[in-house]
Structures are given as C-alpha cells and as structure tokens.
Amino acid sequence: MKTMTCSQLGGPCTQEFHGETADDIIHQQDQHLKDAVAAGDTAHEPARKDIKGRWLHPKKSMDWYNNTKQAFANLPVD
Template identity: 35%
Template sequence: MKTMTCKQLGGACEKEFNANTFDEIGEMSKAHAMEMFQRGDKPHLKAMNEMSELMKSPNAMNAWFNKKRKEFDALPDEQ
C-alpha cells in the first residue's frame, strides 16, 4: 500500500489516497476531482484547467503520467 496526495497528483489539496497500484490511486484521484468539480471548488477547478491544457499534447500528458507513475513506484510500501 502506498500513499499520494491530491497535490502530488496535480490537484489542489492534501487529501491522501492509499492504494496498491498507480492505476488504483489514479481512479481515487479522478473520483475526488469529480467531487470537487461538482462542488465548484475553485482551487481544484484551477488545477483541472491546468491539467486540461497538458492533455492537449499527448506527449506532454504521457510524460506527466510516466513521471507520476515513477514517483508512485519509488514510494515505500506502507505496512
């Protein structure tokens, strides 16, 4: 089990996500982002706009995902 925060994943807060795989943590982050979007949370909306700009370039998006996956993989397993 590893932990990353919303902010580490490109978001706007310190909410922690705990998962065994990067894909799992990505799904948790995505669900959190949707919740914050529905609430109209301004800091998260700003982070989402920045992410949508990144998504315009497939190469930049892939590089971002690879970097975050490496960060996740480098984290120590929590017992």
C-alpha cells in the same frame, strides 16, 4: 499499498489516496477532482482542467503519467 496526495498529483490539497498501483491512485484523484469541482470547490478547478486537457497533448500527458508512475514506484509501502 501506497499513498499519494492530491498535491503530489498536481492538485491543491492534502487529500490522501491509497492504492496498489499508480493507476488506482490516479483514478481516485480524478474522481476527487470531479467531486470537488461539482461541489463548487474553485481551488480544484485548475487541476481538473489540467486533467481534462492533458490528453489533448499526448507527449505531455505521457510524461506526466510516466513521472507519476515513477514517483509511485519510489514511495515506501504503507
């Protein structure tokens, strides 16, 4: 199990996400951003917009994804 924060994934806060894979953590952060924006948290809106728009640019999105997976791989196990 490893831990990453919302800010490590491009978000504005220190909410921690725990998972066995980078994909686990990415999914948790996606849900966190959805929930925060739905609750009216404007600080999370730019990150949510980035995630929604990221897949419109496949090269950029794959760079982000691969960088996130590498950052996850470099983390120590909790």
